[in-house]
Amino acid sequence: MAVYILRRLLLAIPTFFGCTLVVFVIVQLAPGGPLEEELRALKMGGGGEGAVVSQTAGSVTQLPQDVVDAMKEFYGFDEPLWKRYPIWLGIYPRKVDRFVVQPGVPRNIGEGKKIVVKQTGTQLIITDAETNQTVSGWSVRFYKNDKGEDKIQIYKEKFSGILTLDFGKSHKYNEPVLNLIKSRLPVSIQFGIISLILTYTFCVYLGIQKAIKHGSPFDFASSAIVFVGYSIPGWALGAVMLVALGGGSGIGWFPLGGFQGPDYDQLTFLSKIGDRIYYFVLPTIAYCIAAFATTTILMKNSLLENLSQDYIRTAFAKGLKERRVIWVHAMRNSIIPLAANFGSIIGIFLASNYLIERVFNIQGIGKLSFEALLSRDYSILFTFTVLTTIVSLLGALISDMILATVDPRIRFK
C-alpha cells in the first residue's frame, strides 16, 4: 500500500508539471496581459502600481523607455518565453533587485550600501563603493533595451517560484496572492465540506432506500428529484431559488446572496449559527445538487445489482434478517463505486465553483479567480489553477486509496 501511494505520488509529479505548463503557455501567449493593462492605465492617466514608476503626466501617449523596461522586468517579460516557465516554477533563478548603472558611478542599492561597477574592456567588476572590495551576491550584465541602447544592469539572483511557495503578488490588489487566497479559502472550504458531508449522507441513504423499495411509489417520487438534479446545473438551480425564495421578487425567506449578515460580529454564539444557516441554505443546496443525482443513482444501481447476486440469496437462505443482509452483506460491496467517485467530488467542491459563487455573490476563491481573469491578474490565475490541479490530483489519489481500503480484492502492485 505504502509503495503504491508513493508510486502514485511520483506519477502525479509529471502530470502536475504538464498541467502547469499548459496553463502557463495559454496565459502567457495571451495578449492583453498585465503589461498591456498597466501601460494602458498609464496612458489613460491612471496609476499603475506594479512597476517602479513615478506618475507621469496624464496626456502622455509615448511612455519613457525606462518605464516600459521597468514594467517588463517586473512581469518577467524581458526573459525569453521558454525561460519564464522554469523561473515561475522556481527552478531557474529569477533576477531581483535590478538597477541600471553607469560604469564608474556609485549606485545606492539600499541598506546604506553603494556599489560601483568598473568596466575594463568587456569585463565588468562590481565593487563596494566605500571599501573597494568585490561584492558577493550581486551579478552584472550588459543588456539591450527595446530601443537597442546598451545598458549595464546589476541584479541579484534568487530561486523564487511556486515550488518555493512564492506565488507572486497580485497587481490588482497589490498584495501577495497567498494572503488573498488564504483570506478567501475558508469560505469556499466551508461550503465544500458541508456539501460533501450532506451529499454523501443524504445520497447514500436515499440510494439505499430507493434500491430497497425499487419500483415503489417512494422510488418513483424521489426519482423526480433525481431527474431535476440531472437536468439542472447547480448554479442555475441557485438562480431559480434566489428568484423564488430570496428577497426582491421572491417571498424573501432567504438573503439575496452573500456569506454572512452585516452585523455578524456582534451576534451571540447561537444567533451566529442561525445567521450562518440563513445564509448557507440556498448556496449549499446549489452546491449539492451537482453531485446529488449521480451519487444517488450510483448508490441505488450498485446496491440493486448486489441484491440480485447469489451471495445475498445465500444470506437470506441462512435465515439472516433483511436488515443485516442489506446493511452488512450487500452494503460492503455496493459502497465500492461510490468510494471511487469520492475524489472527483472533492475536486468539484473545492475547486471550480465560480459559477455558484457568482450567482450568490460569495467572496470565495472561485469569485476571486474569476475577477482576476477579468483584470488579467496573472499571479492569481496561476495560483488558482495550480491549486485546482493539486486538489484534483489529490482527489484521484484519495479515490484510489479509499478504493484499496474498501475493496479487499484490489491489490496494488
Add this chain to the structure above:
Amino acid sequence: MFSRKIKDDKTEQKVLSIMQRRWRKFKGMKRGYNSFRILVIAYILSFCLPVLVNNQALMVSYNGHWTFPAVQTFFAELPVVGLVIPNHAYPGVVFGQKNNTSECKYRDLKVQYQNEGQGNFVVMPLYPYGYKDMVAGDGVKEDVFTKPLGRTSDGGFRLFGTDDSGGDVFSKIMYGFNISISFALLLSFIEYLIGIPLGATLGYLGGWFDILMQRIIEIWASLPLLFLIIIVVSILTPSFGLLLGLLSVASWVGITTYVRAEFYREKAKDYVAAAVSIGIPTWKIMLKHILPNSLVPLITFFPFTLIGGITALVSLDFLGFGLPPGTPSWGSMISIGLDHINDGYWWLTVVPLTAMFLTLMMTVFIGEAIREAFDPKVFSRLR
C-alpha cells in the same frame, strides 16, 4: 400458457433484429419516447422560426409587387442551403417607409399601409417579434420591461414579456433553443468523431503512442478546463465556431478514455483472436468486429453528452464568455435576469431557466429510456 409464450418469442426473434427490438422497447417507454418526439419535432420546427417568429414580414405587397423577406431569411439561415443563399435585408424606403434607409420596420409598415388604404398590404408571421427586436425609444426604462402576457406601449402582445433592451423574451428563447441544440449536437458529434478512432487506436494498438496519450489524458483530466476556455475566449473574439472548437478540445477525453478501455478489453477476447488468425486486416477487425460490440454504451451516452454540451454553452454565456453579443442565448438571458433580480422582473430569470430545464429534463428522459432499452440487465430480487 407455456407453449404460447415460446411461440411469441419465436415470432419476435424471427422478424426483428436486435436493434429493432431495442427500438421497439424504447418506443414502449412512454416518457422517454414522447420526450424524444417532442424534442425532435421542436428542433426541426425551430429551423422554420424565421417564418413563424420573426419581425420580418412573410409577404409585402407594394404597388402590385410581391416580396417575401421572412422566407428569404428562412432559406438564408438553413444549415447547408444558407451557405449559398445570402441574407438580404430590405431598407424601409423600398416599401415606401419614409426616411428609413436601415432595415424596414414591417410592423410599422403594416399600420402605415392600413392607414393609407391603397391596396398595399403586409402579412406578418404568427408571432411578429424577432430576437433582434428592440422597443422603439428604448431610452425610457418603464416602457422597456413588459410583463409576460402583457402589451407594450404600442399595443404589441408579448407572450413572455420583454427584457432590459425591450427585446422579446419568447423569440429569444425560441431562437436560443435552436442554437443550444445545434451546438450540443455538433459538439457531441465532434467528441465522438475524435473519441472513437483515437480511443480505438490507443486501446487496440497500444504502444508508446498509448503511453504518451495516457499522460496527456491524465493532464487534461486534472485541468480546470472551463476556466481555461474562459481565458482563451476572453482573449479572442468569441464566435460559434471558436466555442465549438474550444469545447471539443476540452471534452474529447471522456469518450476517448471509454472507447480505449472498451477496445483494450475486447481485444483479449476469442473472437478477435479468431479474426486475427484468419488474416483479417487490423482496421477491419477494429471497425467491423470490435466497434459494433462497444457501440451500445456509446449510444446510451449520447443524450448525456448532449446535456453536457447544452450546460457548457449556457454556463459560458452566463459568465459572459459565450456566443457574441446579439446572439440569442439562454445563458446571457439568465445573466441579464440576475442583474435585475432586485427589481422584480422575475420572468427574465424564470423563463430561460424553465426553457433550459425542460429541454434538459426531456433529454434526461430520453437518455434513461435508451439506457433501459439497451440494457439487458434485469434486477431480480429474492425479497
